[in-house]
Amino acid sequence: MANDERVERTLAAIDAVNAADPSRSEDGTPEALVYGRRMSAALAALRPDASDALRIAVRAQHVERWKVPRATYPEGRVGYLKWRRELGKMHAERASALMRAEGWDEDTIARVASIVQKQKLASDADAQALEDCACLVFLAHGFDAFAAQHEDAKVIDILRKTWAKMSDQGHAAALAAAPSLSERAQSLIGRALGG
Template identity: 35%
Template sequence: MTTRMFEHVIALIDEANSEDPNCEEFAGKNWPKERLYSERMTQMLNRFNVDADPLMHIAVRAQHIKRWCSPRSDFPMDKQGYHQWRSALYVFHAKTVVELMQQVGCSEVDQQRVYEAVAKKQIKRNPDSQLVEDIASLVFIEHYMWAFAQTKPDYDEQKWIGILQRTWQKMSIEAHEFVLGGHVILPQPLVPLIEKALSGK
Protein backbone atom coordinates (compact mmCIF):
# COMPACT_ATOMS: atom_id res chain seq x y z
CA MET A 1 0.00 0.00 0.00
CA THR A 2 1.38 3.38 -0.99
CA THR A 3 1.33 6.40 1.29
CA ARG A 4 -1.11 8.10 -1.06
CA MET A 5 -3.51 5.15 -0.91
CA PHE A 6 -3.28 5.03 2.87
CA GLU A 7 -4.03 8.73 3.22
CA HIS A 8 -6.93 8.42 0.79
CA VAL A 9 -8.53 5.58 2.77
CA ILE A 10 -8.14 7.49 6.04
CA ALA A 11 -9.71 10.55 4.44
CA LEU A 12 -12.66 8.47 3.24
CA ILE A 13 -13.14 6.98 6.71
CA ASP A 14 -13.11 10.45 8.23
CA GLU A 15 -15.54 11.71 5.61
CA ALA A 16 -17.91 8.84 6.36
CA ASN A 17 -17.73 9.34 10.13
CA SER A 18 -18.22 13.09 9.75
CA GLU A 19 -21.76 12.31 8.59
CA ASP A 20 -22.71 11.07 12.06
CA PRO A 21 -25.82 13.01 13.13
CA ASN A 22 -24.94 12.41 16.79
CA CYS A 23 -22.57 14.95 18.28
CA GLU A 24 -20.26 15.14 21.28
CA GLU A 25 -18.62 18.25 22.67
CA PHE A 26 -14.93 17.97 23.37
CA ALA A 27 -12.27 20.63 23.93
CA GLY A 28 -14.68 23.39 23.00
CA LYS A 29 -15.63 21.79 19.70
CA ASN A 30 -18.78 19.98 18.63
CA TRP A 31 -17.69 16.72 17.01
CA PRO A 32 -19.64 14.11 15.06
CA LYS A 33 -19.56 11.32 17.64
CA GLU A 34 -17.87 8.61 15.57
CA ARG A 35 -15.44 11.09 14.05
CA LEU A 36 -14.21 11.92 17.54
CA TYR A 37 -14.12 8.24 18.46
CA SER A 38 -11.95 7.44 15.45
CA GLU A 39 -9.51 10.20 16.41
CA ARG A 40 -9.27 8.80 19.91
CA MET A 41 -8.65 5.32 18.51
CA THR A 42 -5.78 6.57 16.36
CA GLN A 43 -4.28 8.56 19.22
CA MET A 44 -4.40 5.53 21.49
CA LEU A 45 -2.82 3.33 18.83
CA ASN A 46 0.04 5.82 18.52
CA ARG A 47 0.56 5.64 22.28
CA PHE A 48 0.22 1.87 22.56
CA ASN A 49 2.04 0.65 19.45
CA VAL A 50 4.22 3.15 17.65
CA ASP A 51 5.24 0.48 15.14
CA ALA A 52 1.71 -0.35 13.94
CA ASP A 53 1.61 -0.57 10.16
CA PRO A 54 -0.74 1.41 7.87
CA LEU A 55 -3.28 -1.41 7.59
CA MET A 56 -3.70 -1.49 11.35
CA HIS A 57 -4.10 2.28 11.39
CA ILE A 58 -6.91 1.83 8.87
CA ALA A 59 -8.52 -0.97 10.90
CA VAL A 60 -8.36 1.00 14.14
CA ARG A 61 -9.66 4.16 12.49
CA ALA A 62 -12.62 2.22 11.06
CA GLN A 63 -13.54 0.40 14.29
CA HIS A 64 -16.86 2.29 14.53
CA ILE A 65 -17.30 3.47 10.96
CA LYS A 66 -20.89 4.63 10.38
CA ARG A 67 -22.06 2.87 13.54
CA TRP A 68 -25.19 5.01 13.72
CA CYS A 69 -26.46 3.17 10.62
CA SER A 70 -26.92 -0.01 12.67
CA PRO A 71 -28.64 1.08 15.89
CA ARG A 72 -29.14 -1.16 18.90
CA SER A 73 -32.89 -0.69 18.53
CA ASP A 74 -32.87 -2.76 15.33
CA PHE A 75 -32.35 -5.88 17.45
CA PRO A 76 -34.31 -7.46 20.33
CA MET A 77 -33.71 -5.59 23.58
CA ASP A 78 -32.45 -8.60 25.49
CA LYS A 79 -29.08 -10.27 26.05
CA GLN A 80 -29.33 -12.39 22.93
CA GLY A 81 -30.34 -9.37 20.87
CA TYR A 82 -27.36 -7.46 22.22
CA HIS A 83 -24.95 -10.16 21.09
CA GLN A 84 -26.65 -10.34 17.69
CA TRP A 85 -26.22 -6.59 17.33
CA ARG A 86 -22.54 -6.73 18.27
CA SER A 87 -21.84 -9.55 15.82
CA ALA A 88 -23.68 -7.71 13.05
CA LEU A 89 -21.71 -4.54 13.79
CA TYR A 90 -18.37 -6.29 13.37
CA VAL A 91 -19.36 -7.44 9.89
CA PHE A 92 -20.95 -4.10 8.98
CA HIS A 93 -17.87 -2.10 9.95
CA ALA A 94 -15.54 -4.54 8.21
CA LYS A 95 -17.53 -4.52 4.97
CA THR A 96 -17.86 -0.74 5.02
CA VAL A 97 -14.14 -0.06 5.31
CA VAL A 98 -13.28 -2.71 2.71
CA GLU A 99 -15.62 -0.97 0.26
CA LEU A 100 -13.60 2.22 0.79
CA MET A 101 -10.36 0.33 0.26
CA GLN A 102 -11.75 -1.07 -2.98
CA GLN A 103 -12.50 2.47 -4.18
CA VAL A 104 -8.87 3.39 -3.64
CA GLY A 105 -7.57 0.26 -5.37
CA CYS A 106 -6.07 -1.55 -2.39
CA SER A 107 -5.02 -5.14 -2.97
CA GLU A 108 -7.31 -8.01 -2.03
CA VAL A 109 -4.69 -9.21 0.45
CA ASP A 110 -4.74 -5.85 2.23
CA GLN A 111 -8.53 -5.74 2.14
CA GLN A 112 -8.78 -9.20 3.69
CA ARG A 113 -6.35 -8.37 6.46
CA VAL A 114 -8.28 -5.25 7.44
CA TYR A 115 -11.60 -7.09 7.14
CA GLU A 116 -10.51 -9.80 9.55
CA ALA A 117 -9.14 -7.28 12.05
CA VAL A 118 -12.23 -5.07 12.06
CA ALA A 119 -14.57 -8.08 12.10
CA LYS A 120 -12.66 -9.32 15.17
CA LYS A 121 -11.85 -12.67 13.60
CA GLN A 122 -10.03 -15.08 15.93
CA ILE A 123 -9.28 -12.68 18.76
CA LYS A 124 -6.46 -14.05 20.93
CA ARG A 125 -5.08 -15.87 17.87
CA ASN A 126 -5.04 -13.14 15.24
CA PRO A 127 -2.70 -10.37 16.45
CA ASP A 128 -4.42 -7.82 14.19
CA SER A 129 -7.85 -8.53 15.68
CA GLN A 130 -6.35 -8.47 19.16
CA LEU A 131 -4.73 -5.11 18.50
CA VAL A 132 -8.04 -3.57 17.43
CA GLU A 133 -9.71 -5.06 20.52
CA ASP A 134 -6.94 -3.73 22.77
CA ILE A 135 -7.23 -0.21 21.40
CA ALA A 136 -11.02 -0.27 21.65
CA SER A 137 -10.80 -1.42 25.28
CA LEU A 138 -8.20 1.19 26.19
CA VAL A 139 -10.24 3.96 24.58
CA PHE A 140 -13.35 2.76 26.41
CA ILE A 141 -11.53 2.83 29.74
CA GLU A 142 -10.04 6.29 29.25
CA HIS A 143 -12.83 8.11 27.44
CA TYR A 144 -16.16 6.32 27.79
CA MET A 145 -16.31 4.15 30.90
CA TRP A 146 -17.33 6.92 33.29
CA ALA A 147 -19.98 8.29 30.92
CA PHE A 148 -21.34 4.77 30.51
CA ALA A 149 -21.42 4.33 34.28
CA GLN A 150 -23.52 7.46 34.65
CA THR A 151 -26.16 5.98 32.35
CA LYS A 152 -26.41 2.85 34.52
CA PRO A 153 -27.21 4.07 38.06
CA ASP A 154 -29.01 0.79 38.77
CA TYR A 155 -25.87 -1.32 38.34
CA ASP A 156 -24.55 -2.57 41.67
CA GLU A 157 -20.94 -3.26 42.57
CA GLN A 158 -20.98 -6.89 41.44
CA LYS A 159 -22.43 -5.93 38.07
CA TRP A 160 -19.64 -3.42 37.56
CA ILE A 161 -16.95 -5.83 38.66
CA GLY A 162 -18.25 -8.29 36.07
CA ILE A 163 -18.14 -5.66 33.31
CA LEU A 164 -14.61 -4.63 34.25
CA GLN A 165 -13.37 -8.20 34.43
CA ARG A 166 -14.86 -9.07 31.04
CA THR A 167 -13.21 -6.01 29.51
CA TRP A 168 -9.90 -7.02 31.07
CA GLN A 169 -10.20 -10.59 29.79
CA LYS A 170 -10.57 -9.37 26.21
CA MET A 171 -7.28 -7.49 26.39
CA SER A 172 -3.78 -8.78 25.72
CA ILE A 173 -0.99 -9.03 28.28
CA GLU A 174 0.62 -6.02 26.60
CA ALA A 175 -2.56 -3.99 27.06
CA HIS A 176 -2.74 -5.07 30.70
CA GLU A 177 0.81 -3.84 31.22
CA PHE A 178 -0.03 -0.58 29.45
CA VAL A 179 -2.87 0.09 31.90
CA LEU A 180 -1.00 -1.08 34.99
CA GLY A 181 1.99 1.01 33.94
CA GLY A 182 -0.09 4.16 34.26
CA HIS A 183 -0.32 4.91 30.54
CA VAL A 184 -4.11 5.21 30.54
CA ILE A 185 -6.09 7.87 32.37
CA LEU A 186 -8.51 5.98 34.59
CA PRO A 187 -11.91 7.45 35.53
CA GLN A 188 -11.19 8.46 39.11
CA PRO A 189 -14.65 7.70 40.56
CA LEU A 190 -14.28 4.11 39.32
CA VAL A 191 -10.69 3.49 40.41
CA PRO A 192 -11.66 1.63 43.63
CA LEU A 193 -13.95 -0.65 41.63
CA ILE A 194 -11.31 -1.18 38.95
CA GLU A 195 -8.76 -2.14 41.58
CA LYS A 196 -11.21 -4.52 43.20
CA ALA A 197 -12.14 -6.11 39.88
CA LEU A 198 -8.52 -6.66 38.91
CA SER A 199 -7.63 -8.07 42.31
CA GLY A 200 -10.19 -10.82 41.78
CA LYS A 201 -11.67 -10.26 45.24
Protein backbone atom coordinates in the same frame (compact mmCIF):
# COMPACT_ATOMS: atom_id res chain seq x y z
CA MET B 1 5.85 6.52 0.67
CA ALA B 2 2.99 5.77 -1.72
CA ASN B 3 1.39 3.46 0.83
CA ASP B 4 1.71 6.07 3.60
CA GLU B 5 -0.16 8.54 1.41
CA ARG B 6 -2.78 5.93 0.55
CA VAL B 7 -3.22 5.07 4.24
CA GLU B 8 -3.77 8.76 5.01
CA ARG B 9 -6.28 9.09 2.16
CA THR B 10 -8.11 5.98 3.40
CA LEU B 11 -8.22 7.28 6.98
CA ALA B 12 -9.54 10.59 5.64
CA ALA B 13 -12.23 8.73 3.68
CA ILE B 14 -13.29 6.90 6.85
CA ASP B 15 -13.36 10.21 8.71
CA ALA B 16 -15.44 11.79 5.94
CA VAL B 17 -18.22 9.21 6.25
CA ASN B 18 -18.01 9.28 10.05
CA ALA B 19 -18.45 13.06 9.96
CA ALA B 20 -22.10 12.39 9.03
CA ASP B 21 -22.82 10.89 12.47
CA PRO B 22 -25.75 12.87 13.88
CA SER B 23 -24.62 12.18 17.48
CA ARG B 24 -22.28 14.87 18.75
CA SER B 25 -19.58 15.00 21.40
CA GLU B 26 -19.50 17.79 23.99
CA ASP B 27 -17.63 20.09 21.60
CA GLY B 28 -20.03 19.41 18.72
CA THR B 29 -17.78 17.00 16.79
CA PRO B 30 -19.51 13.91 15.36
CA GLU B 31 -19.07 11.07 17.88
CA ALA B 32 -17.99 8.50 15.26
CA LEU B 33 -15.26 10.85 14.09
CA VAL B 34 -14.02 11.35 17.65
CA TYR B 35 -14.10 7.60 18.35
CA GLY B 36 -12.12 6.70 15.22
CA ARG B 37 -9.43 9.26 16.03
CA ARG B 38 -9.23 8.07 19.63
CA MET B 39 -8.79 4.51 18.38
CA SER B 40 -5.95 5.62 16.11
CA ALA B 41 -4.29 7.52 18.96
CA ALA B 42 -4.54 4.45 21.21
CA LEU B 43 -2.97 2.32 18.47
CA ALA B 44 -0.13 4.81 17.91
CA ALA B 45 0.73 4.56 21.61
CA LEU B 46 0.27 0.79 21.82
CA ARG B 47 1.76 -0.31 18.49
CA PRO B 48 3.69 2.52 16.81
CA ASP B 49 4.92 -0.01 14.23
CA ALA B 50 1.38 -1.06 13.22
CA SER B 51 0.84 -2.35 9.70
CA ASP B 52 -1.20 -0.38 7.17
CA ALA B 53 -4.02 -2.93 7.52
CA LEU B 54 -4.15 -2.57 11.29
CA ARG B 55 -4.09 1.24 11.11
CA ILE B 56 -7.05 1.19 8.73
CA ALA B 57 -8.96 -1.48 10.66
CA VAL B 58 -8.64 0.39 13.95
CA ARG B 59 -9.95 3.60 12.41
CA ALA B 60 -12.79 1.74 10.64
CA GLN B 61 -13.87 -0.40 13.59
CA HIS B 62 -17.09 1.61 14.11
CA VAL B 63 -17.43 3.22 10.68
CA GLU B 64 -21.05 4.42 10.29
CA ARG B 65 -22.10 2.53 13.42
CA TRP B 66 -25.00 4.91 14.08
CA LYS B 67 -26.77 3.54 11.00
CA VAL B 68 -27.54 0.27 12.84
CA PRO B 69 -28.98 1.24 16.25
CA ARG B 70 -28.97 -1.32 19.04
CA ALA B 71 -32.72 -0.73 19.47
CA THR B 72 -33.37 -2.35 16.08
CA TYR B 73 -32.45 -5.75 17.58
CA PRO B 74 -34.19 -7.72 20.34
CA GLU B 75 -33.38 -7.04 23.98
CA GLY B 76 -31.11 -9.43 25.86
CA ARG B 77 -27.81 -11.14 25.22
CA VAL B 78 -28.88 -13.02 22.07
CA GLY B 79 -30.09 -9.79 20.43
CA TYR B 80 -26.96 -7.95 21.56
CA LEU B 81 -24.62 -10.61 20.13
CA LYS B 82 -26.52 -10.67 16.82
CA TRP B 83 -26.29 -6.87 16.63
CA ARG B 84 -22.53 -6.95 17.30
CA ARG B 85 -21.92 -9.72 14.75
CA GLU B 86 -23.89 -7.94 12.03
CA LEU B 87 -22.24 -4.61 12.86
CA GLY B 88 -18.83 -6.24 12.41
CA LYS B 89 -19.84 -7.42 8.95
CA MET B 90 -21.20 -3.99 8.04
CA HIS B 91 -18.05 -2.23 9.27
CA ALA B 92 -15.90 -4.66 7.27
CA GLU B 93 -18.00 -4.09 4.12
CA ARG B 94 -17.83 -0.30 4.47
CA ALA B 95 -14.07 -0.37 5.11
CA SER B 96 -13.62 -2.65 2.09
CA ALA B 97 -15.58 -0.29 -0.19
CA LEU B 98 -13.60 2.72 1.00
CA MET B 99 -10.32 0.84 0.49
CA ARG B 100 -11.28 -0.27 -3.03
CA ALA B 101 -11.95 3.38 -3.90
CA GLU B 102 -8.35 4.12 -2.85
CA GLY B 103 -6.91 1.28 -4.97
CA TRP B 104 -5.98 -1.23 -2.27
CA ASP B 105 -5.34 -4.83 -3.31
CA GLU B 106 -7.85 -7.52 -2.35
CA ASP B 107 -5.46 -9.27 0.06
CA THR B 108 -5.04 -6.10 2.15
CA ILE B 109 -8.78 -5.42 1.99
CA ALA B 110 -9.50 -8.97 3.20
CA ARG B 111 -6.96 -8.54 5.99
CA VAL B 112 -8.65 -5.35 7.21
CA ALA B 113 -12.06 -7.03 7.07
CA SER B 114 -10.75 -9.94 9.16
CA ILE B 115 -9.24 -7.60 11.78
CA VAL B 116 -12.37 -5.43 11.98
CA GLN B 117 -14.51 -8.54 12.58
CA LYS B 118 -11.95 -9.93 15.08
CA GLN B 119 -12.27 -13.27 13.31
CA LYS B 120 -9.22 -14.85 14.93
CA LEU B 121 -8.97 -12.90 18.15
CA ALA B 122 -7.26 -15.72 20.04
CA SER B 123 -4.48 -16.13 17.47
CA ASP B 124 -4.29 -12.84 15.53
CA ALA B 125 -2.05 -10.22 17.14
CA ASP B 126 -3.60 -7.45 15.02
CA ALA B 127 -7.17 -8.39 16.00
CA GLN B 128 -5.98 -8.43 19.63
CA ALA B 129 -4.44 -4.98 19.20
CA LEU B 130 -7.76 -3.67 17.88
CA GLU B 131 -9.53 -5.17 20.92
CA ASP B 132 -6.94 -3.63 23.25
CA CYS B 133 -7.45 -0.21 21.65
CA ALA B 134 -11.23 -0.49 22.02
CA CYS B 135 -10.85 -1.39 25.70
CA LEU B 136 -8.38 1.44 26.30
CA VAL B 137 -10.63 3.99 24.60
CA PHE B 138 -13.57 2.78 26.69
CA LEU B 139 -11.58 3.07 29.93
CA ALA B 140 -10.25 6.52 29.06
CA HIS B 141 -13.37 8.07 27.55
CA GLY B 142 -16.51 6.05 28.24
CA PHE B 143 -15.99 4.37 31.55
CA ASP B 144 -17.06 7.17 33.91
CA ALA B 145 -20.34 7.78 32.06
CA PHE B 146 -21.03 4.03 31.96
CA ALA B 147 -20.19 3.58 35.65
CA ALA B 148 -22.48 6.47 36.63
CA GLN B 149 -25.46 4.58 35.17
CA HIS B 150 -24.84 1.22 36.85
CA GLU B 151 -24.37 -0.37 40.25
CA ASP B 152 -20.82 -1.10 41.37
CA ALA B 153 -21.28 -4.88 41.09
CA LYS B 154 -22.26 -4.65 37.41
CA VAL B 155 -19.41 -2.27 36.64
CA ILE B 156 -16.90 -4.54 38.35
CA ASP B 157 -18.22 -7.50 36.36
CA ILE B 158 -17.84 -5.53 33.09
CA LEU B 159 -14.33 -4.48 34.08
CA ARG B 160 -13.35 -8.10 34.71
CA LYS B 161 -14.75 -9.14 31.33
CA THR B 162 -12.97 -6.24 29.64
CA TRP B 163 -9.69 -7.14 31.35
CA ALA B 164 -10.02 -10.76 30.23
CA LYS B 165 -10.26 -9.62 26.58
CA MET B 166 -7.02 -7.64 26.76
CA SER B 167 -3.43 -8.72 26.13
CA ASP B 168 -0.58 -8.24 28.57
CA GLN B 169 0.47 -5.18 26.57
CA GLY B 170 -3.07 -3.83 26.83
CA HIS B 171 -3.07 -4.47 30.58
CA ALA B 172 0.17 -2.52 30.97
CA ALA B 173 -1.24 0.41 28.98
CA ALA B 174 -4.46 0.41 31.03
CA LEU B 175 -2.59 0.37 34.33
CA ALA B 176 -0.32 3.18 33.13
CA ALA B 177 -3.40 5.27 32.27
CA ALA B 178 -5.30 4.45 35.48
CA PRO B 179 -3.90 7.37 37.54
CA SER B 180 -5.52 9.83 35.09
CA LEU B 181 -8.97 8.28 35.63
CA SER B 182 -11.52 9.48 38.18
CA GLU B 183 -11.19 8.32 41.78
CA ARG B 184 -14.29 6.16 41.43
CA ALA B 185 -12.90 4.55 38.28
CA GLN B 186 -9.61 3.82 40.01
CA SER B 187 -11.45 2.33 42.97
CA LEU B 188 -13.66 0.12 40.80
CA ILE B 189 -10.69 -1.04 38.72
CA GLY B 190 -8.81 -1.89 41.90
CA ARG B 191 -11.76 -3.88 43.18
CA ALA B 192 -12.23 -5.66 39.84
CA LEU B 193 -8.59 -6.68 39.61
CA GLY B 194 -8.12 -7.37 43.29
CA GLY B 195 -10.65 -10.08 43.66
